[in-house]
Amino acid sequence: xxxxxxxxTIGQIAAGEVIERPVSVVKELVENALDADATRIAVxxxxxxxxxxxxxxxxxxxxxxxxxxxxxxxxxxxxxxxAALTRIDTLGFRGEGLASIAAVARVTLIxxxxxxxxxxxxxxxxxxxGEARPLAGPLGTRxxxxxxxxxxxxxxxxxxxxxxxxxxxxxxxxxxxxxxxxVGFSLEHDGKTAFTFAPGDDMAARLRHVFGMQSSTMVPVxxxxxxxxxxxxxxxxxxxxxxxxxxxxxxxGRLLRSTLVSGAWSAAYRxxxxxxRHPYGVLYLQVPPNELDPNVxxxxxxxxxxxxxxxxxxxxxxxxxxxxxxxxxxxERSIS
Ligand code: ADP
Ligand code: MG
Numbered sequence: 431x432x433x434x435x436x437x438x439t440i441g442q443i444a445a446g447e448v449i450e451r452p453v454s455v456v457k458e459l460v461e462n463a464l465d466a467d468a469t470r471i472a473v474x475x476x477x478x479x480x481x482x483x484x485x486x487x488x489x490x491x492x493x494x495x496x497x498x499x500x501x502x503x504x505x506x507x508x509x510x511x512x513a514a515l516t517r518i519d520t521l522g523f524r525g526e527g528l529a530s531i532a533a534v535a536r537v538t539l540i541x542x543x544x545x546x547x548x549x550x551x552x553x554x555x556x557x558x559x560g561e562a563r564p565l566a567g568p569l570g571t572r573x574x575x576x577x578x579x580x581x582x583x584x585x586x587x588x589x590x591x592x593x594x595x596x597x598x599x600x601x602x603x604x605x606x607x608x609x610x611x612x613v614g615f616s617l618e619h620d621g622k623t624a625f626t627f628a629p630g631d632d633m634a635a636r637l638r639h640v641f642g643m644q645s646s647t648m649v650p651v652x653x654x655x656x657x658x659x660x661x662x663x664x665x666x667x668x669x670x671x672x673x674x675x676x677x678x679x680x681x682x683g684r685l686l687r688s689t690l691v692s693g694a695w696s697a698a699y700r701x702x703x704x705x706x707r708h709p710y711g712v713l714y715l716q717v718p719p720n721e722l723d724p725n726v727x728x729x730x731x732x733x734x735x736x737x738x739x740x741x742x743x744x745x746x747x748x749x750x751x752x753x754x755x756x757x758x759x760x761x762e763r764s765i766s
Contacts, residue, residue, distance in 0.1 A: 437557050438533075441503070442582060445533035448526055451589055452479025452578060453598040455535070458527035459573050460606065463487035464683075465508065465520045466571060469629050470614040477620070478592025479578065479599055486572040491543035494550040498562050501539060501554045503529035517719045521684060528573075532556070534585065535578040541571040556581065600624050602685075604639050608712045609680040611636070637663060641676065641710060644669055648711055649756035653748035657717065657740045660748035664695075664711035666760075667702035667753060676710030682722060686733040691715065694742040698749035717741065 435443075449455060456473060463471045466489025476482040492500055499505050506525030509515065515523075531537055532554040542549035549567030553560040579585040589595055596619050607615045607627050614629035627636055637645040648663040665671075679691055691713070699709045723734040735741050 441529070441533040441557055444503070444526065445530035446582075446585070448530040449534055450585075451598065452483060452595045453602050455479065455483050455531055455575050455578065456485065456599050457602065458522075458531060459483070459485035459575075460603065461521035462527060462573075463489055463571065464610060464613065465522055466490045468570065468613060470616075472616045472618075473599070473603060474618045475596060475599060475620075478589075478595035480586070480589070480592065480595065481576070483575045483578070484572065486570065488568070488570040491546075491570055492539075492541040492550075493543055494546050494562065494564075497539055497541055497550045498552045498559050500541075501528050501532055501537065501552060501559050505529075519682075519719060528554075531573075531575055532559075534582050535580070536576040538574045539571070540565055540567050540573070542567050542569050544569060596624075604636070605678055606685060607636050608633075608640060608678065609683055609685070609714060637712075640678075640712075641665075649752050651713065651748050651752040653744065653751060655744050657721070657737060658744040659716040660713060660744050661716075662711060662713040664713070664749055664752065665709045666756060667699055667709075670699075670707040671710050674708045677708065678712040679715065680713070681715045681733050681735075682717060682719065684733075688733045688735070690735070690738050690742050691745055694745040695749060698746045698753065701750060702753060713745065715741065715745070 448458065452475065456475075456479065460471055460473065463485060466487060468487035468489035470488050472486045474482075474484045504525045506523060508520040509518070509523045509525075528537065528539065533556060535555075537554045538551060539554070540549050540551040548564045550562050551565040551567075552562050600617060600619075603615060603617055604625060607613070611631065611633050612629055614627060616626040617624040625639060634645070637648060641648070644665070645663070647666045647669060649666055651660060651662045651664055653660050674692055677692055677695055679686055679688055681688070695713065696708060717735065721736045723736070
């Protein structure tokens, strides 16, 4: 017998594609904070994020009469119509983040804009969105998520220990922080600080956190072509790792994977006779928004680029140039 599913089941199925584990909650909330132009983002977790996750930002906030609306599925301020899909410059745009979290956890959204004297708070759980109520609170937005997957026991069974789930949160956030140096990030677990990155120029500290002490020998990459700007920090030839996990790629501010770009990255080092092992580092690729297909599934992160061949060329050239310059500089240092 064919039946139309009830709203609660539909919500949980849709949420399952976006919210797989605690780090997915952190990702949705932190991306919202970045889209709101936050300069400081504080993340706190308890019990690996299953007991509680809180993300607080100092961004633009949400107007009092819109706080409840923000929790509705397919409600977004970032997309007006289908045409706008080709020029997206925000991390979110589907209007699914908050609704998906609320489908599998208890959510309280508290927000205040500069135009409001007090903050507005709304609770949501499952398909129920509560009444907006005034609450004392600073400018910006704070989202508290409790009892993740309490209503989806099967989902909980897939999860690892709270330490392992927190590990995913910590490594995702520290990696993301590499692409937003002007934003301060802090992370706390069960009352203990995991890291604090100040807003502004502490890139060296962020690189050291992610790549270790060897990061001091990384080579800066900077090149600008018409179709792709490539920048970042990459490992010196000879300093390599056995796998590609440490090749971090941001395309237009999004943390993505690209088989094409990884290939070009490794190819650049072949000139320097490095075979079988992998360079590491972080690359930032900036392409016109319409070169990127934003409509890839939220969990499938292999990016689709309209002119992949151009991008591959730009990446390889940028890295080769940087490595040659790095080699010359090291030589000069050793002579003088
Ligand atoms: P999306 O990010 O795809 O728009 P979300 O469900 O994540 O969908 O958020 C819905 C809307 O709520 C956003 O479009 C935005 O207007 C508002 N919002 C969510 N989080 C924040 C935040 N931290 N600061 C300001 N506005 C926010
Ligand atoms: Mg969002």
